[in-house]
Amino acid sequence: MADAILIHELPGGTAGGGIAGGDAAETRIDLPMTAHDRRRVRRLVEAPDGTRFALELATGTVLTPGQVLHRAGARCYVVTAAREDVIVARPRSLDEAARVGHLIGNLHRDLEADGGAIVALADAALADRLRRAGVPFDLERRAFHGKAPGEHAH
Numbered sequence: 001m002a003d004a005i006l007i008h009e010l011p012g013g014t015a016g017g018g019i020a021g022g023d024a025a026e027t028r029i030d031l032p033m034t035a036h037d038r039r040r041v042r043r044l045v046e047a048p049d050g051t052r053f054a055l056e057l058a059t060g061t062v063l064t065p066g067q068v069l070h071r072a073g074a075r076c077y078v079v080t081a082a083r084e085d086v087i088v089a090r091p092r093s094l095d096e097a098a099r100v101g102h103l104i105g106n107l108h109r110d111l112e113a114d115g116g117a118i119v120a121l122a123d124a125a126l127a128d129r130l131r132r133a134g135v136p137f138d139l140e141r142r143a144f145h146g147k148a149p150g151e152h153a154h
Contacts, residue, residue, distance in 0.1 A: 004044060004054035010061075011068050027075050032082035035110075035121060035148035038063040045069075047077055065145050081143035085122035088114075089130055089137040096135060103129050110146035119144060 029047050041057035053070060063069070065081040091097035097118065104111045104120050107129075112119040120126060122139055130137050 004052040006054050029077050030080040032080050034082045034084045081145045083141050089118045112146045
């Protein structure tokens with residue numbers, strides 16, 4: 001097994017439709033990570049092509065979807081949001097949407113607005129509160145681009 005590539009700091013750039021700051025001939029290799037994993041910046045990560053990275057990033061670093069983790073020759077390794085269990089609430093009015101945002105915020109959870117839906121990481125307490133409030137929601141498995149629990153700001 002090959003030695004891991006040590007990552008002490010992130011290269012500049014993010015990836016979009018093309019790879020910002022990179023060569024158009026670069027091959028993009030996605031590194032799917034859950035919201036929780038994007039906060040774990042001192043660990044080993046294995047890319048789909050078998051390349052291993054030893055993350056030793058500064059405490060407090062949070063990886064974001066689209067962020068370039070490493071460039072090597074014609075390869076660009078990009079952090080992506082992995083599919084995970086989420087609650088997708090579909091408020092029927094602006095008032096109900098505000099209540100849902102309040103419920104999620106009181107649990108110190110992040111949310112993601114997706115069209116008319118509000119998406120948050122699946123959580124039994126949140127599901128129970130939404131049921132009691134009569135808010136329609138579904139449990140789905142999809143990429144969540146928000147922050148992990150415990151990572152919030154006022």
